[in-house]
Amino acid sequence: MDQEGTRTCMVCGQPKEEGIQIVTEFICTSCESEMVNTKVEDERYPFFVRQLRQLWVRFHA
């Protein structure tokens, strides 16, 4: 049966209730705050950038 009120986060791939919708994609609150606090020198930064770039490309296409 479906989990009502949950969406799959595009970053962590987990079903979450809380988060933001960007165009057609969903990012949970924990990933969102992680991204905001991720510094350029952080090893996860390229991963976040790549995930977000997919959104920008789709959004501006």
Ligand SMILES: [Zn+2]
């Ligand atoms: Zn997430």
